[in-house]
Amino acid sequence: TVRQYSPASETGMLVVESVVPGGPADKHLEPGDVLVCVNGQVITQFLRLETILDDNVNSNIELQIERGGSSKSLTILARNFRFHCGLVYVAEPGYVYLEKH
8 A cells, every 4th residue: 555655765764763651642542553654644754744734633533554464443533732741752862962151
């Protein structure tokens, strides 16, 4: 399915690396799940996934994933990144530069 609906130059797929405890996908997605479709659209690029999530905040989205060789359909709520999850998430570790005035 992915090869049929994706440009030939795209050879990768999105794989769940981790799930935020207490977040909308907790207990639904697992590390290693391969994302195939979101709302019926084949997804191979993170930017397209991010756009769909942003456009559907506070609405349910339909996911089709592959887990251990089996296809699975899920419905989860697209949420704003500012929900309380009890943990701090660091997207890119690095330094903080503070300028003195």
